[in-house]
Amino acid sequence: IGLTAGMLVTLLGILALILGYLQSRTIQQQLQTRGLAIAQSLASISTTDLLTYNYVALERSANRTVQSPDIIYVIFHDKEGRVAGYSERPDLQNTFLPDENSQRALQSAKPLTQQVFLRSLNLVGLDIAVPVFPPGINERWGTVRVCLSLMPMYRQIRQVYTAILIIGLLAIMVGTLVSIWV
Numbered sequence: 001i002g003l004t005a006g007m008l009v010t011l012l013g014i015l016a017l018i019l020g021y022l023q024s025r026t027i028q029q030q031l032q033t034r035g036l037a038i039a040q041s042l043a044s045i046s047t048t049d050l051l052t053y054n055y056v057a058l059e060r061s062a063n064r065t066v067q068s069p070d071i072i073y074v075i076f077h078d079k080e081g082r083v084a085g086y087s088e089r090p091d092l093q094n095t096f097l098p099d100e101n102s103q104r105a106l107q108s109a110k111p112l113t114q115q116v117f118l119r120s121l122n123l124v125g126l127d128i129a130v131p132v133f134p135p136g137i138n139e140r141w142g143t144v145r146v147c148l149s150l151m152p153m154y155r156q157i158r159q160v161y162t163a164i165l166i167i168g169l170l171a172i173m174v175g176t177l178v179s180i181w182v
Helices: 002-051 055-065 100-107 151-181
Strands: 071-078 083-086 112-118 123-132 142-149
Touching: 002 055, 002 071, 002 112, 002 123, 002 142, 002 151, 055 071, 055 083, 071 100, 100 112, 100 123, 100 142, 123 151
Parallel strands: none
Antiparallel strands: 071 083, 071 142, 112 123, 123 142
């Protein structure tokens, strides 16, 4: 009985770790794919506004996009790296953001995903930056950044681990009872 219970604990523990890891990775990839789709969509919509330096339209677009509860902020940078539009932060328009994440986002020639901690909101987010290259032009005309909150993802991962733990404990109890009966 002890041997059977020990084997069940070991096997179910390994299975729980593997399933939890795979599920966590899948949830993270889905969130990253969603954020990239939002950023690319904003990049294609805002190309004309970046080319014409229409900061008012970019600000409006950023404010409209951030209405989704999972989106923390949207930032449009012009080709010089200045803020062309920042959701709900008109005071930062036409300024340069000195933080490392902004600098990496502005230097990347391809989509960039980076995890950020926002001290002011005490939140962890996923910052996704997409450079804007107008059709037929090889020069970058701006960068679109979207930050998604990771809190719903962490909550979902916790739920997965809790379900795996409960099912595992039930399997161990049933396995032990069956061993005793046999």
